[in-house]
Amino acid sequence: MSRTRVSIGVIALSIGVVAGLLLAAAAPPAAAQGAAAVAAGGSGAQGDQPECMGDAEVPNPAVNCPDRFAWQVFAEVNAPAGGGSGQTVWQTWSTDDETFPCPPTPSECGGTGPASKGCPVFPGETRTPTASAGHQRSARAQQIDLQTPAPAPDAAEPPAGPPQTLEIVHRNRPTFDYIVANDLWYVEGLEKAFADGFVFDFPTDAIEFKSNWSLLAEGDDPSRYHTMERDGSTYLLVAFHISTKDLPNWFWSTFEHVDNPGRCDFIGCHDSFGVVPHDVAPHPKVLNRQYPPGELTAPVQRRLAKLAPEFRNYRLKGSQTDYTTPTGLPTLLGNSVTESGFVQTASCITCHGRATIGASGTSPYPTVAGLTPDFQSFNGPPRTEWYYSNERPLHRWSVQTDFVWAIPFKANSIGATETCCAERETGGPPACQD
Numbered sequence: 272m273s274r275t276r277v278s279i280g281v282i283a284l285s286i287g288v289v290a291g292l293l294l295a296a297a298a299p300p301a302a303a304q305g306a307a308a309v310a311a312g313g314s315g316a317q318g319d320q321p322e323c324m325g326d327a328e329v330p331n332p333a334v335n336c337p338d339r340f341a342w343q344v345f346a347e348v349n350a351p352a353g354g355g356s357g358q359t360v361w362q363t364w365s366t367d368d369e370t371f372p373c374p375p376t377p378s379e380c381g382g383t384g385p386a387s388k389g390c391p392v393f394p395g396e397t398r399t400p401t402a403s404a405g406h407q408r409s410a411r412a413q414q415i416d417l418q419t420p421a422p423a424p425d426a427a428e429p430p431a432g433p434p435q436t437l438e439i440v441h442r443n444r445p446t447f448d449y450i451v452a453n454d455l456w457y458v459e460g461l462e463k464a465f466a467d468g469f470v471f472d473f474p475t476d477a478i479e480f481k482s483n484w485s486l487l488a489e490g491d492d493p494s495r496y497h498t499m500e501r502d503g504s505t506y507l508l509v510a511f512h513i514s515t516k517d518l519p520n521w522f523w524s525t526f527e528h529v530d531n532p533g534r535c536d537f538i539g540c541h542d543s544f545g546v547v548p549h550d551v552a553p554h555p556k557v558l559n560r561q562y563p564p565g566e567l568t569a570p571v572q573r574r575l576a577k578l579a580p581e582f583r584n585y586r587l588k589g590s591q592t593d594y595t596t597p598t599g600l601p602t603l604l605g606n607s608v609t610e611s612g613f614v615q616t617a618s619c620i621t622c623h624g625r626a627t628i629g630a631s632g633t634s635p636y637p638t639v640a641g642l643t644p645d646f647q648s649f650n651g652p653p654r655t656e657w658y659y660s661n662e663r664p665l666h667r668w669s670v671q672t673d674f675v676w677a678i679p680f681k682a683n684s685i686g687a688t689e690t691c692c693a694e695r696e697t698g699g700p701p702a703c704q705d
């Protein structure tokens with residue numbers, strides 16, 4: 272499959288934790304390290320089998336009908352939560368801030384009395400919609416502009432007023448309970464896990480949800496979006512990732528609001544179940560344009576029937592179940608909002624495969640989020656040297672946290688001060704961790 276390469280002037284890292292813009296070299300990085308790569312679900316990669324179009328029971332739906340399975344999970348987690356609060360099911364789950372309090376106080380947790388501020392919290396339906404905690408994304412996804420030169424670094428200072436974008440991670444009860452029960456929510460607990468040879472393996476009903484929000488701006492029609500009020504401002508849900516432990520290396524899917532400019536840039540959009548046409552090619556040269564919405568299929572409409580009508584405006588960009596296609600090409604999947612700047616190399620499963628801790632209980636990699644030195648994603652199969660030393664006797668220097676980046680990224684040290692927690696709001700991993 273050939274892919275047109277596009278030069279970009281400026282990329283912004285949107286993992287949500289790195290301050291500052293990154294200036295890309297004139298030539299873009301290759302679409303993948305080494306061999307050619309294909310979009311997950313795209314031509315040459317695995318899509319749904321014909322029997323997935325009906326409602327028939329299929330064995331192992333996550334692997335046999337990945338796009339149908341993605342929509343099934345979409346319908347379950349975006350259903351209205353009880354209590355008439357206008358929230359979805361996933362909004363009642365524990366956020367990163369709630370799972371990984373700062374500073375953590377494990378000695379005060381686990382009793383029957385009122386939990387201390389340093390203990391993990393699972394809010395459930397008691398959460399009021401406005402109390403949902405979130406992080407400001409420190410590097411806003413930039414409009415990729417092919418003509419304008421890169422701005423000076425201080426031009427990236429965020430404007431005063433409410434943050435323009437928010438990124439929030441929620442995890443369901445089984446995921447939360449696993450982290451808490453195994454003391455994986457603070458650095459000292461992770462140090463011990465490393466020392467003890469703990470094997471990270473989330474239960475099969477684990478689900479994690481990462482959402483990206485934009486501040487309502489002039490010209491936006493909020494009725495087309497799932498919205499959230501926060502500190503007196505309205506935010507629109509523009510993109511989200513859903514990962515579930517239905518497969519040993521997790522099931523990966525990402526959705527975008529249909530109006531997102533550049534939604535199918537670089538890798539196209541691939542949904543063999545929910546929308547016709549199933550495959551949309553990326554615009555070859557000009558980025559950030561609108562893509563046609565396509566038509567929702569009848570089976571997906573049936574699944575959306577119980578959801579708020581605005582959920583009909585989201586599209587599955589693709590789902591990913593393996594590092595490579597059956598013939599060994601790396602599979603790519605990334606969201607135009609969340610992976611802005613490295614969609615062209617993004618592979619959920621490979622980058623998340625680099626979620627590890629070293630002996631210090633934190634990520635051992637020198638680059639943030641385990642990105643390549645040119646701030647692109649790794650893709651394709653994992654490399655043994657990410658986990659094992661090359662010296663004899665062989666030893667594990669970096670232990671996988673079962674694809675959950677929040678563990679090396681968000682867990683704090685018992686000794687962390689309020690100041691370093693506050694600094695963490697603008698970027699991570701925090702210096703105060705070690």
Ligand code: HEC
Nearest residue numbers: 286287479481512525605617618619622640648675676677
């Ligand atoms: C280049 C690396 C990279 C790529 C590619 C990537 N992610 Fe992540 N992801 C991260 C990092 C780092 C975090 C934790 C920090 C944060 O939340 O921003 C994260 C957080 C998440 C979370 C919250 C749970 C967790 O692991 O902490 C989910 C869910 C998620 N990503 C799903 C996806 C999906 C789905 C894709 C592909 C469409 C994807 N990611 C692509 C690096 C990546």
